[in-house]
Amino acid sequence: MSQVEESATVAENNTADTFENSRYTRNNPYLSTVVANRLLSGEGSEKETRHLAFSLEHGMTYTPGDSIGIVPENRVQIVAEVLAALGFTGDERVLDHYKFEISFEEALRTRLTIGKLTRSTIGQYAKLSGASGVGGRGYDELKMLCGPDNKLRAEEYCWGREFIDLITAFPGAVVTPQELFNVLPRLVPRLYSIASSQIAHPDRAETSVRVVRYDAHGRDRQGVASGQLGERAHVGEVLPIFLHSNQNFRLPADDAAPVIMVGPGTGVAPFRAFLEERQAKGASGDNWLFFGDQHAAADFLYEDQFKAMQSDGTLTRLDTAFSRDQPEKIYVQDRMSEHASELYAWLERGAYFYVCGDASRMAKSVETALLDAIAAGSQGTPDQAVEYLATMKKQKRYQRDVY
Numbered sequence: 001m002s003q004v005e006e007s008a009t010v011a012e013n014n015t016a017d018t019f020e021n022s023r024y025t026r027n028n029p030y031l032s033t034v035v036a037n038r039l040l041s042g043e044g045s046e047k048e049t050r051h052l053a054f055s056l057e058h059g060m061t062y063t064p065g066d067s068i069g070i071v072p073e074n075r076v077q078i079v080a081e082v083l084a085a086l087g088f089t090g091d092e093r094v095l096d097h098y099k100f101e102i103s104f105e106e107a108l109r110t111r112l113t114i115g116k117l118t119r120s121t122i123g124q125y126a127k128l129s130g131a132s133g134v135g136g137r138g139y140d141e142l143k144m145l146c147g148p149d150n151k152l153r154a155e156e157y158c159w160g161r162e163f164i165d166l167i168t169a170f171p172g173a174v175v176t177p178q179e180l181f182n183v184l185p186r187l188v189p190r191l192y193s194i195a196s197s198q199i200a201h202p203d204r205a206e207t208s209v210r211v212v213r214y215d216a217h218g219r220d221r222q223g224v225a226s227g228q229l230g231e232r233a234h235v236g237e238v239l240p241i242f243l244h245s246n247q248n249f250r251l252p253a254d255d256a257a258p259v260i261m262v263g264p265g266t267g268v269a270p271f272r273a274f275l276e277e278r279q280a281k282g283a284s285g286d287n288w289l290f291f292g293d294q295h296a297a298a299d300f301l302y303e304d305q306f307k308a309m310q311s312d313g314t315l316t317r318l319d320t321a322f323s324r325d326q327p328e329k330i331y332v333q334d335r336m337s338e339h340a341s342e343l344y345a346w347l348e349r350g351a352y353f354y355v356c357g358d359a360s361r362m363a364k365s366v367e368t369a370l371l372d373a374i375a376a377g378s379q380g381t382p383d384q385a386v387e388y389l390a391t392m393k394k395q396k397r398y399q400r401d402v403y
């Protein structure tokens, strides 16, 4: 499943209403120029988070809550390593997914997933090794990983490994570039929440990107798209992009309605867009932002801008949770609990509640804190709090964009 398709299920709001904006799509992307690329995280941060801005053609429009799709490329060094390990030059010709003839090097760089490994790739590779007759001794582990009882083991093997690890461990299986092209998964676009308002920035879309870097199995590795955006998308470079609309993550139509936004880490990106939009429109509704990360000194993304928004009254409340600045870990949901009665009072005033960022843990903890605040504020039971939240959902006053 592509990340764009995935977003329809993972980012739960990207459902049927999700569509790609303008005539540019993932299959027909716009060649955008990078007009800004600067570090957001400070010295001493354990993370690298960057602010990027992409030029837009006249007529390309977006709304806060939308994402930008990046069509990434694999790193040339990794492609060169794969070619060397397979014993090809890269000049060999292959037919791509649309039956266009391209070089094998271009195919590996722009069309195929080699930056991470999946069980399906292992299975397909094992079939190639069987067909090419190399699957003898030394391939027992590969065969074992494909067994129906070894799904978990295969997943463990995939974690932190890339295609290069597979072909180095089990060489000699690929006879022709085309047969490999036919079995490797497609390289798919990655989505990034738009962090800007088009009223404030008519000809560009801005994003906040956490660069994925890790060390695994003896190699330094990086995420395909975020690594490219972090390292190789310098100002002036051209990248294929498209705009991806999300009708289910939207500011209230009523500018006077209060909004509460919970966005730790890069989850803050769409809320910068929301706030810029409300600031530019002079919207009268109150705005409350919960932001969190590891350290205030190094990870307070857009600190100056948010503080200026506090001073000019755009941001009514700003509550931060820096988990590693004190012995006990403090997260955004803890700040919500500390201010539970006020939070409930905002909900009673008709506030819209938004969450963006990590789906695996944060979103659930935030929902629990929200339900607790509702139960305490309404002096109701947990079931009544669930009902209250269900009503908010129906009224589109509880919206999540989690990934």
Ligand SMILES: Cc1cc2nc3c(=O)[nH]c(=O)nc-3n(C[C@H](O)[C@H](O)[C@H](O)COP(=O)(O)OP(=O)(O)OC[C@H]3O[C@@H](n4cnc5c(N)ncnc54)[C@H](O)[C@@H]3O)c2cc1C
Pocket: 003, 006, 007, 010, 011, 067, 115, 116, 159, 160, 161, 190, 191, 192, 193, 194, 207, 208, 209, 210, 211, 212, 213, 214, 215, 216, 222, 223, 224, 225, 226, 227, 266, 267, 269, 401, 403
């Ligand atoms: C709707 C939506 C909005 C999004 N908005 C943003 C945003 O605003 N900002 C943002 O930064 N991201 C955002 N994302 C996430 C983004 O799309 C990418 O998924 C993310 O940048 C990683 O992509 P990548 O190509 O860099 O990494 P990939 O090449 O896809 O690699 C990621 C993979 O690397 C492996 N991996 C990662 N860390 C480790 C480790 N420590 N050990 C072993 N293996 C590891 C895992 O297999 C992981 O799946 C959003 C996603 C969605 C769906």
